[in-house]
Amino acid sequence: MPSYRAPLRDHRFVLNELLNVQQYNNIEGFSEATPDIIDAVLEEGGKFCENVLYPLNKVGDRQGCKLKSDGEVEVPEGFADAYTQFTEGGWTAISGDPKYGGQGLPEYVGLAMGEMITSSNMAFGMYPGLTGGAARALHAGGTDEQKELYLPKMITGEWSGTMNLTEPHCGTDLGMLRTKAVPNGDGSYAITGQKIWISAGEHPMSKNIVHLVLARIEGAPEGVKGISLFVVPKFLPDENGEPGERNDLQCGGLEEKMGIHGNATCVMNYDGAKGWLVGEEHKGLKIMFIMMNEARLGVGLQGMALAETAYQYSVDFARDRLQGRSLTGPKNPDGPADPIIVHPDVRRMLLDQKAFVEGARALTLWTALQGDLEQKHPEEEVREKAGDYMALLTPIIKSYLTEKGYESVSQGLQVHGGSGFTAEWGIEQTLRDARITLIYEGTNGIQALDLVGRKLAMKGMRPINTFFAELDAFVAENQGSGDLEPFVKGLAETKAKLQKATSWLVEKGLENFDNAGAASSEYLNLFGLTCFAYMWAKMAKVSLAKLEEGSSDPIYESKMKTGRYFLARWLPQADMHLARIEAGAEPLMALEAEAF
């Protein structure tokens, strides 16, 4: 039967050995994040995920959420208890601002914990996850008064949060948004409209729900330049900051969906609900995008986290399931058959997953570290570079990690044969849950457009040029060195293809914007592949150094062998992406819309 084990050894490998996060312990707040502390936090967190959240994962899927006649939402059995334990354990506060009650640990610790929460129970993890995002938006754009009122309660999880963007007729294109805000004359606004697909929009687990809602103030300019952000609590805070009068907003329905059944995806109806402006009038999108960018990294993380779960399930299955014999003679001669892990084609599926998960973990934690550096490093130059990387990598992490993560989960299901299609073995739920990650927080296609249409060109192409220079420096430093050589060569070649694609994009994309659109998804995938080539080269370098020191920890040999699989089986995708990019827009645009 399936089980989940917190991958603590790999977290330690990435944080301590690959990223050597201790080099930054001069940064404010980081000095407390010693390896011992991080270890203790993640170990404790891993146990919580294994023992409390994971056992509720299937329950959540099977029971789902129910809308009751009074408009309240029932969550699956055990979720409310787990939520209480989760908040009491302080898990909502790990990387929160200490000024408002957070523990101030680096983001990368929060991210490592976030991975385990998602791996063990994604639908549950979205409740505190959305709260974290909403709190960050308030932190970035709220007044001091708003921050003092909301943040302490959100950081402890006593109150939860949501983000309200989508309406039935507008998702990607927020310019068409219709929800309106009318000044009440007392500094508050009356918010009226319908929002859909609001994750964690209504549930009984927190004492209040803080909705962040995009709306248009009466008389505002049309399009995206007339959108403001409001904080609209379910219960209006009284003079003591405690939940008071019920606000005029309701959950109007729950979405029936393919997966994440344990999370309440709500239609939210605002009927003159009282709300307060966050940030400036008509500039709500700017703040919402702070939240969205964090959320996009979180979704990329989900893609990786579910692939970890699927990997564990399928390795366990492949070790236990006896069926057939190895092509090169019995490996389990005393048993009725060999475990299916002896078969090259089964190993292909397992190694594909392993190469993905470990590459993705390195990439997300590296990116999370950039986030920390951007916020907190004392040197402006470091902050700027980290900020550039965050901007550049966000669409790649969101899209590449969810697309490849979903494929990875599907490989894991395939390892199970017929069992994979049955509810009993759990992995079909993982696949259904994973499918949303390619869609929400901006579809993967939108991420690709963000990359080619905005991120490439920003600041005179400084971010991508800085990134290329970093890769070139790594290649120059490490060339011709024995077992590392194929990794360096693989990275150099893949980067050269990405650079070629970048030049093509700059030239042909300006000639005809449809060329950029036609190339966007392939370009993003080539970029993601290059990031993985870099991570695997760095992981190989660290591992080889440990092996040369004589370490007998099996992780280093495992990294080398998995990395070699990555070189042999993943890098051949680069030419395919490049060829598709260079084919241009014509093959995509030639067919008339009516002829489809």
Add this chain to the structure above:
Amino acid sequence: MPSYRAPLRDHRFVLNELLNVQQYNNIEGFSEATPDIIDAVLEEGGKFCENVLYPLNKVGDRQGCKLKSDGEVEVPEGFADAYTQFTEGGWTAISGDPKYGGQGLPEYVGLAMGEMITSSNMAFGMYPGLTGGAARALHAGGTDEQKELYLPKMITGEWSGTMNLTEPHCGTDLGMLRTKAVPNGDGSYAITGQKIWISAGEHPMSKNIVHLVLARIEGAPEGVKGISLFVVPKFLPDENGEPGERNDLQCGGLEEKMGIHGNATCVMNYDGAKGWLVGEEHKGLKIMFIMMNEARLGVGLQGMALAETAYQYSVDFARDRLQGRSLTGPKNPDGPADPIIVHPDVRRMLLDQKAFVEGARALTLWTALQGDLEQKHPEEEVREKAGDYMALLTPIIKSYLTEKGYESVSQGLQVHGGSGFTAEWGIEQTLRDARITLIYEGTNGIQALDLVGRKLAMKGMRPINTFFAELDAFVAENQGSGDLEPFVKGLAETKAKLQKATSWLVEKGLENFDNAGAASSEYLNLFGLTCFAYMWAKMAKVSLAKLEEGSSDPIYESKMKTGRYFLARWLPQADMHLARIEAGAEPLMALEAEAF
């Protein structure tokens, strides 16, 4: 809201224009299959699928099947009525042997109808689908008495059928099968054992259910050489051949699964049930594989059929959904936004689906025609070649069409954005239903092993050499001819890569069987891609000829443009497959099982 329309124009294109099936009207039974007759059958069938089966598709998914306390199974509302209409309409009998009441139409007509049945309601279609497979096995291996008793009732659908292979501890490795058969002394056997994942194993829609069961006769040799096939009816036929006494077999449970909820996937318990040997003792697998091979083509067809449904859903959605503006200026200036079909990245997803579905339809109908020729052509040479092709292409159709079909459905879902994840829009069901096709009737990995381990080498490599010669001849005949040229060149280059991979396999696979195993899935995909390149080149040739004749039917321009998309975007996969194949087994086998 989603809808399904029978793709009759494309069926006509493939049957009449591409395959020119009329050239075979001298074959027994084919003379009746004039274009008019085929048209009338498919048009009527298409209406049935659109109007009767499709409306029950979502009902079937939502309600699923229920096991009642008396061991009977309840099917979704409307299924029983639809089954009656289906049998009364003669849809079970299209390509059945006229000797037993079938209409004797060519298999390719049955296949075209089968596509529409699956597109509109896969879970329903499996009930008659399994009956067809079981009838074919009895037709191939049964005594005259058995055929006379069972076939007429199965061909009319009055009785349905199943195939019983899998047991809890054995699926792929049938050698471990434990279900036993003990002679009763009267020519019948007592069958005892448990079978799992029996599609359509129990339901109230037919008057009897004819189970074909693999079992081991007491004292039989171990392994696959001791397996026999039995016919085990739910109700024992009385002296008039009508359902009599209830046999000792029960549905012991229904599987909860990811999709195809409308089909009853049963645990079947045989408790000394009365059965009769089909074919010779210990040679049951041979007959079962006749059935399995047909079933594998059927599963490949399912992969294509669901991709057709998803394609239709996503084209409709992309035409209707207004969101954002074209990168090259508004295309719907009077509306609030442009339909999303204007975006290159949306077109990429639609064209990927279109290129797949049309290529797959051509390939399956071409293969079905080979099946007809193998069975019925008067010349031995034609029969032999067709038989070679059937053997060679079966694993490719099963595996390539389901893998790419599933990816295609997932593209279709992605076009829907958030709507795609909700039950309301239907496509999430299509994706869940499609996932099983990569697994059942032998997982796709098993198909790949069948291809490289058996089909390549058979008859001194005659099938693949014949196939290569056919491609070479096409290339030689059509070289250097204007608009056809890129198609011919694409085919020639892809075929050259497949040939290179084949040589590698023959050499390195014999050196080390793990090399063959490691290459198998990539080799199968490269083979599938080559088949598609051939089909698209042939479709382009036919279309160009019609355009030169001055035809204004838009289908020919559409074929050319879709074909060019295929060349630009699909063929670049060939090098990737070849590089992975040539990487050999080492990267897959190096890691110790414990290190995963």
